[in-house]
Amino acid sequence: MPWATRRICYYHLQQKIISNFRGKQLMYLVKGAAYAHMYDDYNHYMASLTNVNPALAAYLNEADPALWSRVYCPGDRYNIKTSNIAESIDSMLKKAKGYPITYLIEFITKKLGRWYWKRRKDAFSLATTFGRGVEFLLAVREHYADMMKVKRIDGWRFYVRGGQRDCLVDLEAKSCSCGVFDVEKMPCSHAIKAVKSSGWHMSTVVEAYYRKDYVYASYAATIMPNVEHHPIGPDIRCIPPIPKQKPGRQKKSRWLTWLELSRKNGSKPRKSHKQYACSKCRQPGHTRPHCVSNNPT
Structure with missing residues (x-):
């Protein structure tokens, strides 16, 4: 695949930062820079991170923002950020x-x-134009688009007011000043408002890779089971090789990190420490040798 390029998985980058820089409390800045759709937003998060932890900011710059940030990605990363x-x-x-x-x-x-x-x-069996995930995302963005106001500039460009910022939408270039339309290749809420006001169909502005026929083509190949038999001779029988057993208990899974354990447990509260009480007065906060009833004065 000559068009494929190397990228850094954001999830593993997050684990590296937490283990090496103890930057768990700064991950919201790293995540904001990695998920940013605009250069101004990226520079804002990186400037805040430089003021708080210059070593971590230098590490991210040395790792090349083109590999882990969405806005500096030279190719089409869409909404894929992990492996x-x-x-x-x-x-x-x-x-x-x-x-x-x-x-x-x-x-x-x-x-x-x-x-x-x-x-x-x-x-x-899909009855929609796009996949289920894309249809759901477009429906959510269309809900917010109904609350916006649009002003037509010319045949292609629109000025949409509402949301976090007012944006300029260019349907010919399939771009929006918020950056979401340019990066994800599907319309943001501003672009959806412009499309609805112009009377266009949504399929004209969504990238063709999201269509259901492309999804079907991705799994069009048929994987046949191994049913062929090649006899080598009447007196020769093929048997599987004998694997060598390594010493010790065989390990099939790795140790989970704290982030994986927290996501696995979900919203389950952490185990609380047991509250010990004095065996003499039955009051918490101290033990029998330090009980106040031993020293009444």
Whole structure:
């Protein structure tokens, strides 16, 4: 894929910052810079981070903002900021990692075959123009677009008032001064208001990659099971290789970080410390040797 470029997963960058710089309380600034759609917003968050922790700001600049920030990305990153797809594949293979390679290949083939068939069927049954996630996001943005006011400048450009800032929308260039339309390749609330006021269809301004036919084409390939047999001879029988057992307990999963554990537990409160009480007066806050009843004076 010659058009593919290297990027840094924001989730792993976040873990690196927390472990090396102890910057858990500054992650809102790092996240604001990574998720910013405009250069002014990025510079604002980075300036605040430089004043608070210059070493962390220097580390992020040395890591190259083009690899981890959305606004400086030279390619089309859309709304993808993590490597969760690769993590999902790795989690799926956890059950078959301890088996011989022949079973591992068979396991991957069957699993991908089921995935492709299910997603191909879901894409074919879509009654909307775009995928479910895109349709939901457009519906939410359209709700906020109804609260805005629009003024037409010419045949392509509109001035939309409302939201966090007033923006200039150019439907010909598919851009908005808020930056969301330019980066995500789907209209923001300002662009949706301009599209509705002009009487255009939404499919004319949304990138073609979000259409359901593109989703179907992504899973159009058929993954065949391994049913071919190649006999080598009547007296020769192929058997799987004997794997070498490594010493110690076999490890299939890694240690989870605090961030993964907190997301796994969800909103479950942390365990509170036990409140000890004096065994003599039954009052909390002290023990028997320090009880005030021992010294009545």
